[in-house]
Structure formats: structure tokens, C-alpha cells
Amino acid sequence: xxxxxxxxxxxxxxxxxxxxxxxxxxxxxWFFRIDSGSQGESAGWANRIPGDVQATDVPHTWNxxxxxxxxxxxxxxxxxxxxxNSAAPFTELHFGATFRASRIWLNGVEIGRHEGGYTAYSFDxxxxxxxxxYLAVEIDNTITASTxxxxxxxxxxxxxxxxxxxxIVRDVWLTVGGPLQVRRxxxxxxxxxxxxxxxDQLFLNNKLKVPQKITVAIQAFDPDNHPAESVTxxxxxxxxxxxxxLSLKIPFPKLWGIDHPSVYRLVAQIKSAEGKLLDEQxxxxxxxxxxxxxxxxxxxxxxxxxxxxxxxEESVAEGLxxxxxxxxxxxxxxxxLEVTLTRPVHYPQNQFILDYxxxxxxxxxxxxxxxxFNEAQLKDPxxxxxxxxxxxEMIEESGNHPSIFAWSDCNESATGTPGGIAxxxxxxxxxxxxxxxxxxxYADDNLPKIDRADQSAANDADFLMMNxxxxxxxxxxxxxxxxxxxxxxxxPSKMMIISEFGTPGIFADNAxxxxxLRVKTIQEQLPELAKRDWIAGAILWCYQxxxxxxxxxxxEDHGFVDHGVVDxxxxxxxxxxxxxxxxxxxxxxxxxxxxxxxxxxxxIEIVPKLATELPSYPLHDYKLAWQVMGENGRLLAAGxxxxxxxxxxxxxxxxxxxxxxxxxxxxxxxxxRPTGTVAAERSVEWNAIDGKAAKSVATPQNQGATAN
Numbered sequence: 149x150x151x152x153x154x155x156x157x158x159x160x161x162x163x164x165x166x167x168x169x170x171x172x173x174x175x176x177x178w179f180f181r182i183d184s185g186s187q188g189e190s191a192g193w194a195n196r197i198p199g200d201v202q203a204t205d206v207p208h209t210w211n212x213x214x215x216x217x218x219x220x221x222x223x224x225x226x227x228x229x230x231x232x233n234s235a236a237p238f239t240e241l242h243f244g245a246t247f248r249a250s251r252i253w254l255n256g257v258e259i260g261r262h263e264g265g266y267t268a269y270s271f272d273x274x275x276x277x278x279x280x281x282y283l284a285v286e287i288d289n290t291i292t293a294s295t296x297x298x299x300x301x302x303x304x305x306x307x308x309x310x311x312x313x314x315x316i317v318r319d320v321w322l323t324v325g326g327p328l329q330v331r332r333x334x335x336x337x338x339x340x341x342x343x344x345x346x347x348d349q350l351f352l353n354n355k356l357k358v359p360q361k362i363t364v365a366i367q368a369f370d371p372d373n374h375p376a377e378s379v380t381x382x383x384x385x386x387x388x389x390x391x392x393x394l395s396l397k398i399p400f401p402k403l404w405g406i407d408h409p410s411v412y413r414l415v416a417q418i419k420s421a422e423g424k425l426l427d428e429q430x431x432x433x434x435x436x437x438x439x440x441x442x443x444x445x446x447x448x449x450x451x452x453x454x455x456x457x458x459x460x461e462e463s464v465a466e467g468l469x470x471x472x473x474x475x476x477x478x479x480x481x482x483x484x485l486e487v488t489l490t491r492p493v494h495y496p497q498n499q500f501i502l503d504y505x506x507x508x509x510x511x512x513x514x515x516x517x518x519x520x521f522n523e524a525q526l527k528d529p530x531x532x533x534x535x536x537x538x539x540x541e542m543i544e545e546s547g548n549h550p551s552i553f554a555w556s557d558c559n560e561s562a563t564g565t566p567g568g569i570a571x572x573x574x575x576x577x578x579x580x581x582x583x584x585x586x587x588x589x590y591a592d593d594n595l596p597k598i599d600r601a602d603q604s605a606a607n608d609a610d611f612l613m614m615n616x617x618x619x620x621x622x623x624x625x626x627x628x629x630x631x632x633x634x635x636x637x638x639x640p641s642k643m644m645i646i647s648e649f650g651t652p653g654i655f656a657d658n659a660x661x662x663x664x665l666r667v668k669t670i671q672e673q674l675p676e677l678a679k680r681d682w683i684a685g686a687i688l689w690c691y692q693x694x695x696x697x698x699x700x701x702x703x704e705d706h707g708f709v710d711h712g713v714v715d716x717x718x719x720x721x722x723x724x725x726x727x728x729x730x731x732x733x734x735x736x737x738x739x740x741x742x743x744x745x746x747x748x749x750x751x752i753e754i755v756p757k758l759a760t761e762l763p764s765y766p767l768h769d770y771k772l773a774w775q776v777m778g779e780n781g782r783l784l785a786a787g788x789x790x791x792x793x794x795x796x797x798x799x800x801x802x803x804x805x806x807x808x809x810x811x812x813x814x815x816x817x818x819x820x821r822p823t824g825t826v827a828a829e830r831s832v833e834w835n836a837i838d839g840k841a842a843k844s845v846a847t848p849q850n851q852g853a854t855a856n
Contacts, residue, residue: 168325168326168425168426168427168428169323169324169325169329169330169427169428169429170231170323170324170325171321171322171323172231172321172322172323172324173319173321174206174226174228174241174283174320174321174322175205175206175207175319175320175321176205177205177226177227177228178203178204178205178206178208178224178225178226178316179197179201179202179203179204179224179225179226180201180202180203180204180208180210180222180223180224180225181193181198181200181201181202181222181223181225182210182215182218182220182221182222182223183220183221183222183223183286184218184220184221186220186221188221188223188286189286193223193225193284193286194253194256194258194284194286195253195256195282195284196282197225197282197284198223201225204224206224206315206316206318206319206320206469207244207315207316207317207318207319207466207469207470207471208224208315208316208317208469209247209313209314209315209317209466209467209468209469210222210314210315211289211311211312211313211314211315211467212313212464212465212466212467212469216706217706218314219289219290219312219314220288220289220290221286221287221288221290222286222287222314222315223284223285223286223287224284224285224287224315224316225282225283225284225285226283227280227281227282227283228280228281228283229279229280229281230277230278230279230280230281231322231324237274237326237327237355238272238274238324238325238326238327238329238353238355239272239273239274239277239322239323239324240270240271240272240273240322240323240353241254241259241270241271241273241283241320241322242268242269242270242319242320242321242322242323243262243268243269243270243316243318243320244268244317244318244319244320244498244499245265245266245267245268245317245318245498246262246265246285246287246315246316246317246318247265247266247287247289247312247313247314247315247317247468248263248264248265248287248288248289248290248291248295248297248312248314249261249262249263249287249288249289249290249295250262250285250286250287250288251285251286252271252283252284252285252286253283253284253285253286254273254276254277254281254282254283254284255276255277255278255281255282256282257276259271259273259276263295263296263534263537264296264534264537264538264541265289265297265317265468265495265517266495266496266497266517266538266542267496267538267541267542267545268318268541268545269541270323272353273322285316287314287315287316288314289312289313289314289315291308291312293524293525293528294525294528294530294531294534295534296516296517296518296531296534296535296538297312297494297495297517297518297519298521298525298531300519300520300521301520301521301522301524301525302520302521302522302560302561302562303520305520305698307696307697307698308517308519308520308698309494309519309696309698309699309709310460310462310493310494310694310695310696311462311467311468311694311695311696311697313462313467313468313469315467315468315469316469317467317468317469318469318498325353325426325427326426326427327354327355327356327357328352328353328354328355328356328360328362328385328418328426328427329352329353329426329427330350330351330352330353330416330418330427330428330429331351331352331353332351332429332431332544333348333349333350333351333414333416333429333431333548334348334349334351334544334547334548335347335348335414335431335433335548336349336585337433337434337435339401339403339435339436339437339448342399342400343397343398343399343400343401344397344398344401344435345395345396345397346368346395346396346397346398346414346433346435347393347394347395348366348393348394348395348396348414348416349391349392349393350364350391350392350393350394350416350429351390351391352389352390352391352392354385354387354389354390355387356385356386356387356389357387358386359384359385359386360384360385360386360420360421361382361383361384361420361421362382362383362384362385362418362419362420362421362426363380363381363382363418363419363420363421363423364380364381364382364383364392364394364416364417364418365378365379365380365381365416365417365419366378366379366394366396366414366415366416366417367414367415367417368396368398368412368413368414369412369413369414369415370398370402370410370412371402371410371411371412373413376398376412377396377397377398377399378396379394379395379396381394398412398435401435402435403434403435403436403437403448404434404435404436404506404509404550405436405447405448405450405509406447406452406454406488406509406511406765407509407765407767407768407769407770407821407822407823408509408768408769408822409434409506409507409508409509409550409551409823410434410435411432411433411434411506411507411550412432412433412434412435413430413431413432413433414430414431414432414433415428415429415430416428416429416430431548432503432506432548432549433548433549433550434506434549434550434551435550436448436550437449438511438553440587440610440611440643440684443641443642443643443681443682443684444643444681444682444684445643445684445685447511447765450765450766451759451765452488452684452763452764452765452766453678453681453683453684453685453759453761453762453763453764453765454488454489454511454684454685454763454765455486455487455488455489455674455685455686455687455688455731455762455763456482456485456486456487456488456489456490456510456685456687456688457482457485457487457490457687457688457689457690457691457713457727458490458491458492458493458648458687458688458689458690458691459478459479459482459490459492459493459690459691459692460493460690460691460692460694461475461493461495461497461498461501462692462694462695463716464716464717467695470498472500475498475500475501475504476500476504477718478691478692478718479501479504479505479508481691481714481718482510482691483508483510483825484728484825484826485691485713485724485727485728485731486727486728486731486732486733486763486827487510488509488510488511488763488765489510489511489512489645489685489687490505490510490511490512490513490687491512491513491514491515491556491591491613491645491647491648491687492512492513492514492515493515493690494515494517494519494559495515495516495517496514496515496516496538496541496542496545496546497512497514497546499545499546502514502546502549502551502552503549505549505551506549506550506551508823508825509551509823510551511551511553512549512551512552512553513552513553513554513555513556513589513613513645513647514542514546514552514555514556515555515556515557515558515559515590515591516535516538516539516542516556516557516558517538517559518531518535518557518558518559518561519558519559519560519561520559520560520561521558521561521562522561522562523562523565523566523567523568524567525561525562526558526561526562526563526565526567526568526570526571527567527570527571532571532574532575535557535558535571535575536575536578539555539557539575539578539579539582540578540582542555543555543579543582543583544582547582547583552586553586553587554586554587554588554589554610554611555579555583555586555587555588555589556588556589556590556591556613556647557572557575557576557579557588557590558571558572558575558590558591559590559591559615560591560592560593560615561590563590563592563594563604563605563606564594564597564598564603564604564605568605569604569605569608571605572590572605572608572609573605573608575588576588576608576609587610587611588609588610589609589610589611589612589613590605590606590609590613591613591614591615591647591648592604592605592606592612592613592614592615593614593615593616593617593622593648595612595614595631595635595638596616596622596627596631596634596635598638599638600638601638601639606639606642607639609642611642611643611644611645611684612635612639612642612643612644612645613644613645613646613647614635614644614645614646614647615646615647615648615649615689616628616631616646616648616649617648617649617650617651617652618631618673619651619655619665619668619669619673620651620652620655621652625669625672625673628673628676629676632676632677632680632683636680636682642682643682643683643684644680644682644683644684645683645684645685645686645687646677646683646685646686646687647687648687648688648689649669649673649677649686649687649688649689650666650669650688650689650690650711651665651666651668651669651711652699652709652710652711653701653709653710653711654699654700654701654702654710659710659715659721662710663721663722663723664722666713666721666723667722667723667726670688670723670726670727670730671726671730674686674730674762675762677762678760678761678762679760681759681760683762685762685763686762688713688727689711690711690712691712691713691714692712692713692714692715692716692718693708693709693710693711693712693714693715693716694708694709694711694712694716695707695708695709695716696708696709699711713727731763732819732827732828733756733757733763733764733765733767733827733828734754734755734756734757734767734770734794734819734827734828735754735755735757735828736752736753736754736755736817736819736828736829736830737752737753737755737830738750738751738752738753738815738817738830738832739751739753747803747804747805748803748804748813748834749801749802749803749804750776750801750802750804750815750834751799751800751801752772752774752799752800752801752817753797753798753799754772754791754794754797754798754799754800754819755797756794756795756796756797766793766795767791767793767794767795768792768793768794768822769790769791769792769822770791770794770819770820770821770822770827771788771789771790771791771819771820771822772788772789772791772800772817772818772819772820773786773787773788773817773818773820774786774787774788774802774815774816774817774818775815775816775817776804776813776814776815777813777814777815777816778812778813778814779812784804784813785802785804785805787802812833812834812835813833813834813835814831814832814833814834815831815832815833815834816829816830816831817829817830817831
């Protein structure tokens, strides 16, 4: 009864909107079974559901629980009624991501295959549909020397450094529409004085059999969702049309930035000559300029030096098949950790994460999972073809996000060899054909070992990215300074971002001593990096401990790598608070002198980070909020001060009336970003009886607070 009602409602929707694209969720009602003997295809699983299956929903991975270590093939099955009718003849089947290699059958017919575990893909299934349909998906999480991710052979090892979570790890859905659909929008923009030019390329699914006159319109909506500008074109299209280009100008644009993450929306509509809506597509974008000039990074013409952490898409209960709740919790925590820059991890991200970065001002450098490949792998035509496919899918899916300022095509691979240099050049040139407006680089852990720039693919990158683990893998911590000086000499015109640094737990006896080393690394290396003004950013590896076969303590072949500022259950370590404090964009202190007849006056000094420090970036439109609480937490006074431009230290004073200042008082104050999140905070207690500071109260960012 419920299914009949759903189909009826869907039919009405399709008829009411003419041909407008409709999304049909397929996340529920699946069945799952492993295929350890690779017998599924020969046993006819593509045609009928086998016995001994387990009911599940997707996203799903089998590598949580009893099958945590299973490597091989597994199958997913489900049935669904056809959502199409004569008015909407075109249907596509979409997978958000499947790890790693998939084969898909619909009604016993193999409709396609896909390689790569972190990018979306789709198939036109219109001609395979029946009234009732049977969908079967075979997935294999096995890796080889020519898969991506693959065997990490640069060091003659066999595992890469994160878990191979097999399964349908992101959403599955259908899109249903007519013979002319907007497959995707590619939105690019250019800022010129007081206006922004927005160029929109509409890529079409075109099944037209005869020419048709249509109207194409794009409408921009500003960050407050108010209509901005629009443009309309009328043209006649036929089966030869593959894309349509339009542009519009937005006067006085609201620019996207770290503290002002202004996100616009662009709606594209295609209508028939009679005015019926054929399809509609809505995507977000941002207007900003990002430059590398004189070895410095600039956003909207202002110099920035940014910091952050990486994070694996993984949790204990969900593995790679994360829910939005898990992703939101972690990224809220990362934002509380002052993250403004990240190379998020070694593989393309869930769109939720990129949307979060857009709306919270986090600059990103996404990467494909070419990790510790040797020269033979980087020269392998199959690897190159797979790398191009995955980078293309990543750019097509994610290229409108304003948070992305560069792409990375490999990590810790043999890029100091002729084959590795050739790989990077080919990939860089290919990326530029897809997205000429963004920078291209890769993460390198061998830069201190070269003597000439032409010995490394880094010479051909738009900027350097360096993974450095001085104090552990890369030698004594005292070697960092000389290594950086050498890189400066070899690449005198290149900006650099430290794409990884930190402390792996295997270099200590236990988790507590490992985190003490991690604290030492943060406290000593961040200032050392800050001394070089050509280092535009630094990224700590990493946010959480993550599951792996590598980098574990002696005698372990699986478990969680001790590398995070939180453990796998998100329990915070001391390094969490040290990182949070050191990466605040400003320092705060309070002075509270003795009381007089008029009351007690406190003074709060706000000192922004200078360009000689990491991080440092312009602080516009910040706000200071303060509260004075008496005994038993009773609120005595509160206030806010707006700070337009925090370019130098500022002191803000307030007096609490004498009638309110008896006994112990607590002052809590917060420096708030324009978005309302806390950039820094302090709490201090004061004894009004003897006029002395009682104590500086421990808050997440209390190191350095003073009370006099």
C-alpha cells in the first residue's frame, strides 16, 4: 500500500513539473552478502537474490564488526519499481561512492563498471528499466600495484596507511527526467573592481530526437538568498548540443573569505517554447580571488598564513560510511580547533564536508589517493588512466566549491625520478584543461634530499607542499631548521605549505608519552615554521586516531594509528588544547585592579597575530563578549564590543558597580568571529574582598591569561 502511494505521488510530481529532474532515494531496503569464493556471478546472483543475505541500508561498509578484516568481493541487492512514465523517459542511476571496484547489473544485464572508491558516478538505465527491477552490485575492495589506492611500493611495503572499507559507502539514488536535462553546472568567476563576472557552463544530458526551441535562464541568489542578477537566452537545440554557456555580472559582490564565508547560489532553468519547466539545477558558489604573489598567499588581496589539521573520513561505528551527524560533529570540532586550511586527507571528500568548508571558511586542497607509489607505478598507463579518471570525477563533482583553492595529484610518491616528474607534468597539464583557474601541487616528503630544483616534480608545481616529520621518521628534530633553509635555497621563488607534520605514536612507549612528544612538536615546530615568511600554511597530521595496518606498535598488524589530537572515540588528548591555544588568531589577557568606591574595572587586551606568526590573517568585524558572574554562577553584568578591524592590539575596559562586587567574581570573555563562532576565550576569577586575583580558570584556551 505504501509503495503504491509513493509511485502515485511521484507520478503526480513528474506530471506537474513537466520534465523537471526528480531525485528518488535508493538508500533503504538493500540486502548484503559476502562472496569469499568469487562465485556470485557464476551462481547467478546478477539475476536473482541468493539465500543467506543480511538486510541493510546504505551508506554501508562490511569492514565494521565481524568482517572488519575481510578483503575481497561482496554483493548488494535490492528491488525497486520503475519511477518513470511516458512524460519522463530518462532515468539515471547514481552512486555517491563505492569502495573500490564495482560492477552493476540491472535485471540481469551488466550496465557498467567503476574503479575508485571516493568519487561519484552514474549510468543511464532508461532502456534497461522494467515495471519491477532487480539491482545487483558486486564490489571488490582488493588492491593491487595498479589500483588507486594501491600497494604502497615506494618503500617495498604492501599496505597503504588507512583502512580499505569495502561497500556502498555513500548514497545511491535515481534521477528521473525528460529528454533534455542539466547534468551539471561548471561555475567560474572573475572579480573586477566593484563587480564579479560569473560564467556558467551547463553540461546537458541530451536525448532530443528533433530540434526544439528552448529558453535557458540562470539566476544568482546572494548569501542572504535574495535574487541578485539573472540572464536569459532563447535558442534552438538539437541532438548535437552538449553544453550551453551563459554569463552574468554581479555588482558589489560579497566576497568569500575565512571569516566571511559568503556563499551564493546559482539556479539554472530550461523551459520549453510554451514556458513549461524542462529541468532545473541549483548549485552553490563563491566569489573570491586567491593569489600566490611574492611567495605569499592572498585571499581577496589580503595576505594570509593559515593552519589546520587533516582528518580521515572514518569512525569506529561507521567506518568510511559516515553519517552527516558524524561529519558535522568532527568538523564543528575542527573549527573549534581554529582550522582555516586543510589538505583534508588522501582522497576526495564527501560533498557534505566541502559544503561545510564553504560555509565555515576553511580553505581546502583535495587529493586523489596516489600514496607512496614507486616510479614503475607512476609510469604505468593503467595507473595514469585511473588517476586522470579520479581527478576528473573529483573536479567535475567538486569544482564549484569556493573553499577549494588547489588540487593535489599524489602524496609521498617517487616524484624525484624521471617517471615521477613525467607523471606530475602530465597530470598537472590535464588538471589545467579541466580547471585552469586553480593551482596544482602534490605532497612531497623528500624535498630536503634534493640539491637542484630540476631533480623533483616540485619544480613544476604551482607551490610546494612538504610532509615533514623531523623528530621521528625524518631524523632529529634539530634537522628541521637546516632542511627548511636548504629548500629555500633550492626553490627561492616558491611558496610552501607544510602539508603534514606531527608525531606518530610508534615513537613512544605508550599513548601518554606519545602525546607529550606531540605537544613538544607543536610547541617547538610551529614557531620554527613561522620564521619563514614563504611558508604560507601548516597542517597537523591529524585530527583523530585512525584504523590501519601500518604505523602500529611492534607486534600489531591492525588497529588504530596513534597520531591524532583525539583518539578514535574523539576523546581529547592534551595536544588538542595546546593546538587550540596556539592557533587562535589573537591572544587575550585581562587586568582587574583593586576595587574602589565606584566598583571594579577590568581591562581586556586583544592582541592579533602578526604576519610573522602562524596563523595570521586579517581580522575584520570581530566582537568581544564578556560576562561577570558572582557566587553560585549568578550573572552580574554582561556586554559586547564590536571591533571593525583588529589590526593592532586593543584594550577594552568596563566597570562593574560596587554594589555588585562582593565576594568571589568570575569574568569570562570570548572573541567572536563574524560568523558567531569562538576564536579565543578566557576565564579569570577575582576575590573582591581582598582585591586579588583568585585564579586563572582553566578553559580550552587559557594558557597565557593573566590577572593582576
